[in-house]
Amino acid sequence: PDRPVAQLPVLPADEFDRVTREWNGTGRAYPAGASVPGLFAARVAADPHAPAVVDDDLTLSYAQLDAAADRLTGLLRQRGVGPGTIVAVALDRSWQAVVTLLAVLRCRAAYLPVDPQHPPARRALVLDDADPALVVTPTASGLSRPTLAFDGVDLLAGPVPTPTGPVAPPAADDLAYLLYTSGSTGRPKGVAVRHGALTNLLLGVRDLLGSGPTHRWLHLTSLSFDISTVEVFLPLVTGGRVVVASTVGPLDGAGVLRLVHTAGVTHAQATPSGWRVLLEAGLGTPGPDATGVAPTPLVAVTGGEALPPALARELRARTARLVNGYGPTEATVYATMADVDPDEVTIGRPLPNVRAYLLDATGQPTPIGVPGELHLAGAGLAAGYRGRDDLTAEVFVPDPFGRPGQRLYRTGDRCRWLPDGRLDFLGRTDDQVKIRGHRVELGEIDARLLDHPDVADAATVLRSDADEPRLVAYLVPRAGTVVEPAGLRRHLAASLPQAVLPTDFVPLDRLPSSPNGKVDRAALAARDRTAD
Numbered sequence: 001p002d003r004p005v006a007q008l009p010v011l012p013a014d015e016f017d018r019v020t021r022e023w024n025g026t027g028r029a030y031p032a033g034a035s036v037p038g039l040f041a042a043r044v045a046a047d048p049h050a051p052a053v054v055d056d057d058l059t060l061s062y063a064q065l066d067a068a069a070d071r072l073t074g075l076l077r078q079r080g081v082g083p084g085t086i087v088a089v090a091l092d093r094s095w096q097a098v099v100t101l102l103a104v105l106r107c108r109a110a111y112l113p114v115d116p117q118h119p120p121a122r123r124a125l126v127l128d129d130a131d132p133a134l135v136v137t138p139t140a141s142g143l144s145r146p147t148l149a150f151d152g153v154d155l156l157a158g159p160v161p162t163p164t165g166p167v168a169p170p171a172a173d174d175l176a177y178l179l180y181t182s183g184s185t186g187r188p189k190g191v192a193v194r195h196g197a198l199t200n201l202l203l204g205v206r207d208l209l210g211s212g213p214t215h216r217w218l219h220l221t222s223l224s225f226d227i228s229t230v231e232v233f234l235p236l237v238t239g240g241r242v243v244v245a246s247t248v249g250p251l252d253g254a255g256v257l258r259l260v261h262t263a264g265v266t267h268a269q270a271t272p273s274g275w276r277v278l279l280e281a282g283l284g285t286p287g288p289d290a291t292g293v294a295p296t297p298l299v300a301v302t303g304g305e306a307l308p309p310a311l312a313r314e315l316r317a318r319t320a321r322l323v324n325g326y327g328p329t330e331a332t333v334y335a336t337m338a339d340v341d342p343d344e345v346t347i348g349r350p351l352p353n354v355r356a357y358l359l360d361a362t363g364q365p366t367p368i369g370v371p372g373e374l375h376l377a378g379a380g381l382a383a384g385y386r387g388r389d390d391l392t393a394e395v396f397v398p399d400p401f402g403r404p405g406q407r408l409y410r411t412g413d414r415c416r417w418l419p420d421g422r423l424d425f426l427g428r429t430d431d432q433v434k435i436r437g438h439r440v441e442l443g444e445i446d447a448r449l450l451d452h453p454d455v456a457d458a459a460t461v462l463r464s465d466a467d468e469p470r471l472v473a474y475l476v477p478r479a480g481t482v483v484e485p486a487g488l489r490r491h492l493a494a495s496l497p498q499a500v501l502p503t504d505f506v507p508l509d510r511l512p513s514s515p516n517g518k519v520d521r522a523a524l525a526a527r528d529r530t531a532d
């Protein structure tokens with residue numbers, strides 16, 4: 001009787017049960033000891049001559065890929081890589097990168113993708129924070145860290161170095177990879193993902209897509225995006241084929257479609273903006289192409305940002321199957337998935353062994369149809385942010401719906417339940433945005449702007465009022481200075497990825513503030529475009 005009103009359950013018992021238990025009845029028993037190296041080894045044994053990786057005019061069978069990974073495993077172990085170490089992989093998409101990921105995991109080490117396209121200051125920040133035991137690069141790099149360069153190594157021929165003692169297969173709690181993502185205070189944070197979570201994701205997506213030896217996956221995504229793990233590992237643990245897009249990139253739509261066609265790709269993954277590029281290049285256009293053969297329709301997986309209904313309709317019409325995957329890096333790539341109904345685009349239902357809760361500000365489940373913050377639980381959760389226990393504790397909180405010791409991840413995404421148990425994505429609760437598939441905290445851009453000596457105050461917003469969404473930086477110059485866009489852009493480009501650089505810089509006398517004294521980004525985003 002004397003409970004505070006805010007803690008009274010707002011849901012009738014049967015609805016509470018439906019949203020917390022019934023729609024989270026995702027439990028599925030996957031083999032306890034399964035891991036990427038173990039599942040891959042089983043495929044090597046099952047069909048050693050099947051093609052595993054295709055990169056330009058090179059094709060490696062499962063047996064050849066296995067031998068190459070063994071050679072590299074030997075070299076890595078000679079360099080001290082073993083259980084618990086971190087190996088930075090500073091490679092673009094290539095068959096060598098695929099070999100490297102397998103070899104690192106075989107050592108029971110974790111890999112850290114370091115995007116060669118990112119500016120040097122950004123790469124240095126990530127390397128300093130993660131402090132890897134070794135950096136794998138294409139050529140000697142001049143880094144002041146232990147490096148293994150590929151130019152002096154033949155992965156395809158020669159003896160397989162004898163390992164110095166046995167390494168057990170990775171355990172579910174071993175770290176598989178460490179992936180850096182934008183931090184709101186200006187410092188990227190490393191999400192630490194365990195083998196158990198990675199395996200659970202792969203087996204869940206396998207079951208949803210019916211993956212098997214006939215599937216050929218396009219590997220189009222940079223290793224610094226976690227969806228690349230699906231393109232690389234899902235085929236390798238299910239007997240399929242990885243088709244590496246090493247000579248074409250995601251912006252070259254015609255080139256990608258050519259590769260899809262010549263390599264007989266059956267499955268591809270991209271952000272909605274990435275799919276738009278492929279549609280514009282003629283994806284799934286009826287009729288034969290210049291070679292006289294009609295391409296087989298693709299299974300298209302879209303993820304990383306909201307899928308607009310118009311795009312969903314067009315994609316659905318031009319593909320064999322359209323699947324929407326939703327998930328933050330902190331919940332291991334995808335947490336929910338669904339075949340897309342273009343008339344009602346959703347992010348689907350939780351994957352096997354993943355649970356989803358929509359909670360209000362008091363932590364109570366919201367009624368069906370009412371927005372709440374999406375919290376995720378179950379096998380997909382990351383271990384946390386490397387070396388950042390404070391940040392980890394803020395967003396990985398105790399799970400009142402699970403067993404003692406289990407955790408909930410607060411995603412910062414707003415969703416509502418549809419009456420059939422699918423989740424409708426509504427937007428963010430904070431200042432994290434997606435621009436061309438890149439996740440960025442607006443606060444990180446602001447922090448870099450404020451590093452500039454002529455900037456007194458700054459706030460960046462995502463404006464979606466034009467055809468292409470763009471980032472606009474509003475700033476207050478220091479007294480007596482005139483800030484010049486080209487200089488600011490150069491300043492930001494030294495530490496931020498190209499895709500998240502603001503396109504416009506607008507000087508203001510002062511930034512608008514909301515009643516709580518914070519910068520009013522909504523007011524900035526709503527400014528009349530012609531005023532800028």
Ligand code: ADP
Binds near residue numbers: 325326327428
């Ligand atoms: P990923 O690379 O798996 O997309 P990120 O950690 O980079 O993961 O970004 C996660 C965020 O991206 C989510 O919290 C959400 O805001 C947005 N997001 C991801 N997938 C979708 C989707 N299918 N629909 C809407 N938003 C999405």
